[in-house]
Amino acid sequence: MADITIDLGGAAALAEARHGDPFSILGPHDGQVRALLPGATGVEAISNGTAHRLTQVHDAGLFAGPVPPGPYTLRIDWAGTVEETEDPYSFGLLLGEFDLHLLREGTHQDIAMCLGAQPMEVDGIPGVRFAVWAPNARRVSVVGDFNSWDGRRHPMRHRVEAGIWELFIPRLTPGAVYKYELLGPQWNLLPLKADPFAWQVEVPPATASVVADIAAIPKPRPWNRPSPQDGQPVSVYEVHASSWARGDGDVALGWEELGDKLIPYAVEMGFTHLEFLPIMAHPFGGSWGYQPLGQFAPHAPFGPPEHFARMVERCHEAGLGVILDWVPAHFPSDPHGLAMFDGTPLYEHADPKEGFHKDWNTLIYNLGRREVRNLLIGSAVHWLERYGVDGLRVDAVASMLYRDYSRNPGEWVPNMYGGRENLESISFLQELSRVIAERCPDRLLIAEESTAFPGVTRKPDDNNGLGFDFKWNMGWMHDTLEYMERDPIHRRHHHGQMTFGLVYAFSEKFMLPLSHDEVVHGKGSLIGKMPGDEWQKFANLRAYLSFMWTHPGKKLLFMGGEIAQHREWNHDRSLDWHLLDDPKHAGVQRLVRDLNRLYRGLPALYQRDTSPDGFAWSVIDDASNSIFAYLRFGNEGEKPVLVVCNLTPVPQQAYTVGVPVAGAWQEVFNSDAGIYGGSNMGNGGVVQGAEESSHGQLASLTLTVPPLATIILTPA
Incomplete structure (x- = not known):
């Protein structure tokens, strides 16, 4: 037998699993083949049909022996079970x-x-x-x-x-x-x-x-996806996949079963998009997906990746866009995850003043490190291109933009100029938007951003914008919900909470969110926030949803809001679908469905969402009656839309509102209609406008405005 030469020190390092260059010893070397196979009782190298028995040269299972040059396989005897395979250490460099x-x-x-x-x-x-x-x-x-x-x-x-x-x-x-x-x-x-x-x-x-x-995993098929431009209707149904509906034994549905129920429901309800709370792999279901560790993998309980791909494909076949919540701000510190990945703070910051979120007990991505940015931007491209999703809603952008976010003095590190702005995160978000605009120009990028940071929806090269298509209007949501929670008798003193949003409505491209955040952590449900007796609660909710659907800005509603679910959302329970046996709840559901259809059918409600000339107040100052009236305008040739909201339980008779043209105006929607559970007070379908100027308009309408209701009229 030929001499077997081997570095005994290297062999010991291999045996103790502390050798950093295994290819320097294992595989073919100078006419020998070496293989470390702990537990094997015998090994042969098969070359050109001839078996060459290898000798065990170390107790840990290192085998070696002379083998002619060329391809070979290893025949390994695992104590009676024989395996034949190629040697991993016979292959050359892999990545180019x-x-x-x-x-x-x-x-x-x-x-x-x-x-x-x-x-x-x-x-x-x-x-x-x-x-x-x-x-x-x-x-x-x-x-x-x-x-x-x-x-x-x-x-x-x-x-x-x-x-x-x-x-x-x-x-x-x-x-x-x-x-x-x-x-x-x-x-x-x-x-x-x-x-x-x-x-x-x-x-x-x-x-x-x-x-x-x-x-x-099926590759995405081309489809006529809704344009990301703001001149299109966008009405988003936000869904937590495991609690929208549950299966037998109160278990979460997989993508296939969920798609069977959710897709036709969203289509029937008239939504343009489904938005899923993060479906990226996460270790703890109670985080709702907002603490992900697998930025490239769908959450396993819903099924394998190919099932998620088919879910997106089915949505597209039904005409629904798909938006995913996506979290590049932070990650959990689970020991099997990214934390101290190679024994150093690789993905996170070393300094907890930069790298630890006290609010969420999570670690913050070090976005100043190009390899970390590469992982995240690669993840975004992965979902948009490989699965064909239509947009990403970027979570917690505010926490990324400011180094002192939720930190007291002395608990944060200023930027290189001594300021509080997180320059690395800003640069990352700009790079993200540039990459998506280049590779996926028809996809949406939406920011959950709660501050007054300027230029969130400006292009990155336009005065240092961030490049998002839309920004959640958190200020509008907080102000209007706070107003609606008040007893109507007090609303006159807070009239500006409903009008203030129009002061800045066109400073960004906004989406109006009634999201999951408003129905958790003791905040109750949407219907639970409304004051008054049961009839008033439902009337308030119907009027408010109608106000939202006619206000400038794209729409987002979290699941359960459309059925006026009483209890606060619980991520471990299905929605209370049995409530639809009650006509009041079914009436709210029908109202949302009709609002979506009306919204998509009246271009004045969406075409000029981001332009001041798409909106005009008719009545802004009637605080004593808590009445708001405004006009929406579409592109040239489209009918204007008049919206009148009465947010007290007192009906208004012969109420005058200014409109741009006289003639017949049709009442196309009334949240007080009997089919929605209202009192059925209204204007009999058509109102004749007078050529008498009012509220800065050339003509006027004299209306009956129902209690706690929103009505919508267009020229007949």
């Missing part, structure tokens, strides 16, 4: 220089197809290529059921120039469960880490990553 260059720059926009677990063929051999960023680790191994979670079996090659570790494991197939085992910079063994770039994960509370069958 251009990939490494882009990763190093932080500009690899297809990072989801580069890092993580990628089923593929290498040199004609099927298997899975693993790649992960861990620049400060001493050693990284892929571990899973396929190697008994033994970190000695599959240590990875370090591509030092980019801090990437890579390995191709032949014959491994989709469905394999895996994690990464890392030695930190101090040679310390870290908790097993899930793959930050995994396309699929285990169902919690299990925490491992899963090799996804990427080829089984």
